[in-house]
Amino acid sequence: MGVLSFVFSSSLGRKLIMAVTGISLIAFLMVHCAINATVFFNDGGETFNVAAEFMAKNWFIRAAEIGLFAGLLWHIIQGFQLTIANRKSRTAKYSASPGNANSKWYSRSMGLLGSIILIFLVMHLKHFWVVSRFGIPHELGHLEYASGAHLENLYIEMKQTFQDPLAVIVYVLGCAGLGYHLLHGFGSAFQTLGINHKSYTPMIKSIGVVFSIVVPLTFALIPVVMYLGIIK
Amino acid sequence: MGNTMNINLKVWRQQNENAVGQFEDHKVQASPDMSFLEMFDVLNEQIIENGAEPIAFDHDCREGICGMCSMVINGRPHGPKGGVTTCQLHMRSFKDGDTIVVEPWRSNAFPVVKDLSVNRSAFDRIISAGGYVSVNTGNAVDANSVLIPKEVADTAFQAAMCIGCGACVSACKNASAMLFVGAKVTQLSMLPQGQPERQSRVVAMVDQMDAEGFGACTNTGACAAECPKEIPMSVIATLNREYYKAKLNGK
Numbered sequence: 001m002g003v004l005s006f007v008f009s010s011s012l013g014r015k016l017i018m019a020v021t022g023i024s025l026i027a028f029l030m031v032h033c034a035i036n037a038t039v040f041f042n043d044g045g046e047t048f049n050v051a052a053e054f055m056a057k058n059w060f061i062r063a064a065e066i067g068l069f070a071g072l073l074w075h076i077i078q079g080f081q082l083t084i085a086n087r088k089s090r091t092a093k094y095s096a097s098p099g100n101a102n103s104k105w106y107s108r109s110m111g112l113l114g115s116i117i118l119i120f121l122v123m124h125l126k127h128f129w130v131v132s133r134f135g136i137p138h139e140l141g142h143l144e145y146a147s148g149a150h151l152e153n154l155y156i157e158m159k160q161t162f163q164d165p166l167a168v169i170v171y172v173l174g175c176a177g178l179g180y181h182l183l184h185g186f187g188s189a190f191q192t193l194g195i196n197h198k199s200y201t202p203m204i205k206s207i208g209v210v211f212s213i214v215v216p217l218t219f220a221l222i223p224v225v226m227y228l229g230i231i232k
Numbered sequence: 233m234g235n236t237m238n239i240n241l242k243v244w245r246q247q248n249e250n251a252v253g254q255f256e257d258h259k260v261q262a263s264p265d266m267s268f269l270e271m272f273d274v275l276n277e278q279i280i281e282n283g284a285e286p287i288a289f290d291h292d293c294r295e296g297i298c299g300m301c302s303m304v305i306n307g308r309p310h311g312p313k314g315g316v317t318t319c320q321l322h323m324r325s326f327k328d329g330d331t332i333v334v335e336p337w338r339s340n341a342f343p344v345v346k347d348l349s350v351n352r353s354a355f356d357r358i359i360s361a362g363g364y365v366s367v368n369t370g371n372a373v374d375a376n377s378v379l380i381p382k383e384v385a386d387t388a389f390q391a392a393m394c395i396g397c398g399a400c401v402s403a404c405k406n407a408s409a410m411l412f413v414g415a416k417v418t419q420l421s422m423l424p425q426g427q428p429e430r431q432s433r434v435v436a437m438v439d440q441m442d443a444e445g446f447g448a449c450t451n452t453g454a455c456a457a458e459c460p461k462e463i464p465m466s467v468i469a470t471l472n473r474e475y476y477k478a479k480l481n482g483k
Contacts, residue, residue, distance in 0.1 A: 006479045011408075012438055012472060013479070082448055086406035089340055095242075095255070095332040098403075102457035106322035108405050110450060124471030170316035188451040196466040232310035 014082055019192035024183050026211070028068055029182075033215045039222055042231050045155025047141065052154045056132060076118060083111040106180040107188070113181040120174030127161050128154070147177035162226040171223040179216035186211055233470050234262050237323055239271065240331040242288055249351075255333075264324035268311060269294060269301060271323055286453050288347040294319040296460065299395030302402070303348055304335040309399035309458045317397065317460040333442045337398050339407035341444045352398050354444040355412060358395075361440035362433035363416045365425045378424050391418035393461040400455035400463075406447030411455035414467035431478035436473055 007013035035055065038047040055061050106113060132154055143153040161167055186208030191194075195204070227230045239260050246253030260278065262271040269291050276286035292300040292422075301318040305311035311321040326332060334348065341349040380388075400411035417434050420426035426433070449468055456465045 003480060010438060010475075011442050011446075012475045015448055015472070016476065060453035069475060082450075084448070086408070089407040089445055090338055092253075092338050092339055094304060094307055094335055094338055096304070096335065098307040101308060101312075102403055103405075103452040103454040107450070107452040121357075168457050184451070191451050191465065191469050191470055192449075194469045196469030201466075 014078055015192045016073060017078050017191040018082070021071040021078070022189045023193075024068070024071045025075060026182070026186065026189075029215055036222055037218055039155070039226075039231055043155070044232060045158075048155050049153060053151050054130065056152070065117040076114070079111065081191070101121055104184065107184040110181060110184060113177050116177035116182060117174060120170060120177065123167075123170060124174070127167075128157065131157055146201050158222070159226055162223040165227065168223040168227045172220045175216040175220035178219070179212050182212035182216070183209065235264060237264055237326070237328045237330075239323070239326065240329070240335045241275065242331065243348070244335045245287070245347050246344050249346035253344065257420075262323045264322065266323045267294070267319055268303070268305070268323065269319045270319040272409060286471055288345070288349045290349045291319060296320045297395060302337050302350060302397065302399075304337065306333050308404040309337065310397075311461050314457070315460060315462050317395075320460075337402035339398075339401050339446070340477060341342045341407065341409070341446050342398060342401065350398075352396070353396065354446070355396050355409070357444065358409070358413060358437050359416065362429065362436035363420065364429075365420060365423075366428050367425070380423060384422050388419050388422040391415040391422075391467050394419075394459075394463055395461060397460065399458050399460060401446065403454040403458035404447065404449075405452060405454065406450055408449045408455070409441050409444070409446040410449040410468045410471060411459060411463055411465075413437050414469075414471035415463045417474055418470040420468040421470070431481055431483045432472070434471065434474040435478050435483045437472075 007017050035048070036050045038051055039045060041047050132152070143151050143156075162171075186203045187201075190201075190204050195201070222231075233335060241258040241260060242255045243258060244253055245256045248283055253425055258276045258279075260271060262274060266274070269289070272287065272289055279286050290300045290302055292298040294301075296317045296319060299317075302309070303311070303318045305318070305321070310316060310318045311325065313321055313325055336342075336344050336348045337350045337352075339350075341354045342352055345351050394415035397451060398409075398412070401407050401409050404411075406480070417437060420433060421430050451468075453465055456463060
């Protein structure tokens with residue numbers, strides 16, 4: 001552990017943690033988004049429920065989930081710690097602001113955007129994660145499909161949650177926060193890892209922009225189309 | 233003085249490091265061809281004639297190579313133009329009747345000496361910690377006896393453009409010095425002369441940087457955008473890479 005102790009003690013080590021946990025969370029978002037997108041098959045949630053069942057029962061996924069929560073927690077705690085330390089390095093503030101002349105607003109607002117995501121996340125975990133782990137509380141909780149599959153019906157939970165317009169608004173705002181957080185975070189993570197090369201960096205940046213738009217937009221569309229009844 | 237400009241200034245005045253500072257309003261007439269520092273010279277003459285104490289500000293070469301001039305002008309280090317120092321900024325970049333806010337570099341690692349002058353010794357201590365190379369004494373070796381690919385030399389030279397002015401620290405929302413340290417580490421780690429201390433250097437310089445109280449980089453890019461020598465963000469990626477490698481090697 002001695003050789004790795006710098007990740008706790010030095011500024012560059014703490015940045016490395018932000019980048020590594022951030023990229024892990026990006027990988028998680030990819031899987032999460034792909035599974036959620038199956039609701040657009042509009043098959044009454046059958047594909048979605050099959051996928052959710054796999055994620056809930058597979059031991060490898062269960063083990064990875066522990067890592068995911070640990071990484072998420074580390075990302076949050078480290079983020080707050082760095083933000084506080086960084087603020088201490090300039091106690092006398094400037095009177096004049098350069099505005100957006102030398103940097104993007106969302107790159108300067110990662111703490112704020114992260115906090116929006118955190119508030120959303122608490123609500124989101126209560127809506128779905130708790131329910132999927134500890135049982136769906138109403139009579140429609142189990143389903144038998146034509147194929148003979150007997151599944152827990154997480155899909156109906158989604159549909160019920162998104163009948164509330166307030167929940168839809170909170171989810172859309174949460175996704176917007178996530179989008180801007182990613183717009184800076186995706187490319188920033190690679191820069192922190194030391195990957196900055198004239199051949200690869202433009203590609204990483206482009207992928208980051210596409211990812212930051214497509215993934216949050218897919219997430220945000222689900223509550224909207226469910227509320228509007230476009231998806232049955 | 234056919235086209236004299238009337239400039240309103242709000243200038244930061246602070247007696248010393250521990251004193252409470254405040255803005256002071258001044259009016260000055262300047263020619264559009266004056267540099268920003270020459271405008272301050274005129275202002276100081278005016279202040280002295282009125283029997284008051286002139287504004288302290290740093291300057292030396294006045295041709296953009298010494299790294300002494302500072303001043304955050306309307307919230308931007310070295311003013312609104314890219315790729316220039318304050319001494320290379322001209323009054324034609326402003327409009328007649330403009331109000332300009334002038335502040336010192338603000339960072340706890342750069343305490344105010346007086347008014348607009350700050351103490352940048354923290355940079356010197358970072359350099360002392362590792363920003364040097366070992367050279368044999370005796371006769372100078374032939375310049376071309378050590379072969380260096382052109383691309384490597386160009387990248388090293390680009391990083392070596394850094395004049396250590398501290399605009400990166402002053403522009404950064406975290407008052408981080410990583411563009412400065414990245415430039416020095418990049419320059420020295422790329423060239424053959426810098427190899428013996430390559431790993432110990434980066435660790436020593438980063439340790440000193442942290443000890444001085446600079447913040448950590450969040451990759452906003454404000455430093456590179458404001459750098460008068462246009463040092464790119466890639467030097468920070470190089471710094472990260474060099475540091476992780478050295479640390480994983482047990483340095």
